[in-house]
C-alpha cells in the first residue's frame with residue numbers, strides 16, 4: 001500500500017479517462033530525461049539520490065552542532081532566503097507546530113528557539129527580532145548557496161556584529177555556523193578566513209531542492225526533530241516513485257494530470273491544507289513549483305490557500321471566479337492532537353448537534369464538503385494525504401513533490417532546474433544601490449526613473 005494516498009477522483013469531470021494513459025509515452029520520455037540526465041539542467045539532479053547518498057560524516061557533525069547550539073544558546077538565528085529559508089521554516093512549523101518558540105524549554109524537550117532573518121529587507125522586522133532575542137544567548141546559522149545573496153548578507157553582517165559585541169570575536173566565531181557552497185562565493189571565502197564551522201550545499205542540488213541537505217537539516221535538528229527519520233521517509237519515497245507506469249507511480253501521475261489540466265486552461269494551482277502549521281509548507285512548495293516551471297513564458301502559477309481560514313476570504317473566488325484554477329490539497333489523516341466539542345445546556349449558539357464530536361471530525365467534514373462544492377463549481381481537485389505529521393511523513397512528502405516537479409517540468413518542455421529570471425531585478429537593484437561594476441546600467445535606470 002502506498003504511504004501517501006493520492007486521490008484524483010475529483011478531476012474525472014475535467015479529464016477524460018483516456019487522457020492520463022495518453023500521457024504515458026511523454027512521461028516515459030520525461031523520466032529518461034530526469035533519470036539519465038539527458039534533459040536540460042542535468043547537472044542539478046543530485047537531490048534524486050540525496051536521501052541515501054549523503055555525507056554521513058557531515059550528518060553526524062550536524063547533530064553534534066545542533067546539540068552544542070541547544071547547550072549554549074536559547075535562540076538560533078537562521079539567516080537565509082528562498083531555498084535557504086523556506087525548507088527549514090516549513091519543516092519546523094510542520095513538525096513543531098505554530099507555538100514552538102513560545103513554549104518553555106522543557107516543553108520544547110531541549111530544542112532551541114529558532115527565528116529567521118535575512119528573508120526580507122525590512123529594517124522593522126530586524127528591529128523586532130532583535131527585541132525578541134534581547135539578552136538571550138544566541139547562535140547564528142548563515143545559509144547561502146551562492147554566498148552572495150544581498151538579503152542574508154546584510155542580516156549576517158548585522159548579527160555578526162551583535163555576536164562580537166556580546167561575546168568577543170573568539171567566542172562569536174564559535175557561535176557562527178555557515179552553510180554554503182564547498183568552494184565558491186563570498187561566504188566560503190569568509191569561512192576559510194575566519195574558521196567558522198561550516199557545512200556544504202552539494203553542487204548538484206539547487207536551492208529549492210536543498211531542504212534535505214545541511215540547509216534544512218541543521219535548523220531542524222536544533223529543534224530536536226529526528227533528522228534520521230526525515231531522511232528515511234525521503235529515501236523510501238525515492239524508492240517508491242521510480243516506476244514510470246502512471247497506474248503505479250502517484251508522483252508521476254500527479255505531474256501528468258497537472259499538465260493535462262494546464263493545457264486545458266487550468267493555469268493556476270492552489271496548494272491547500274486544513275492545518276495552520278502546514279501554511280509554510282505551501283510557501284516551500286510555491287518556490288519549488290514556481291521557480292522550476294515558470295519560464296519561457298509558460299508554466300502553472302503556484303498559489304496557495306489555508307483552510308478553513310481562507311474559505312472565508314478566497315472561498316468565493318474559488319467557487320465562482322474565473323475557471324482557471326485547480327486545487328491540490330495536502331491532507332493529514334491523523335493530526336497530532338484532537339479536541340472534543342463540549343455539550344452546553346443552554347445551547348444558545350445552536351451547536352449542540354456537534355456535542356461529543358471532535359474538531360478533527362468537523363475538519364474532515366469541512367474538507368469533504370469543500371471538495372464537493374468546489375468540484376461542482378468547476379474546480380478540479382487532487383488530494384495528497386499523509387498519515388501524520390511525523391518526520392518520516394514530511395521527508396516522504398518533500399520527495400513526492402520534488403520528483404513530481406522534475407517530471408512535470410520536462411513534460412512542459414522546460415529546464416526545471418534553473419532560474420534565469422530571478423537575476424533581472426537583482427541587476428537593477430545592484431545598479432541603483434551603486435554596486436561597483438553596474439555603473440552603465442545605473443545611468444540608464446536613473447534616467448528612466450526621472451522620466
Ligand SMILES: O=P(O)(O)OC[C@H]1O[C@H](O)[C@H](O)[C@@H](O)[C@@H]1O
Pocket residue numbers: 081082083084143144145146147148149152207208291419422
Ligand atoms: O542560497 P542563496 O544562494 O543565497 O539563494 C537564495 C535564493 O535566492 C535566489 O534568488 C534564487 O532564485 C533561489 O533559488 C535561492 O534559493
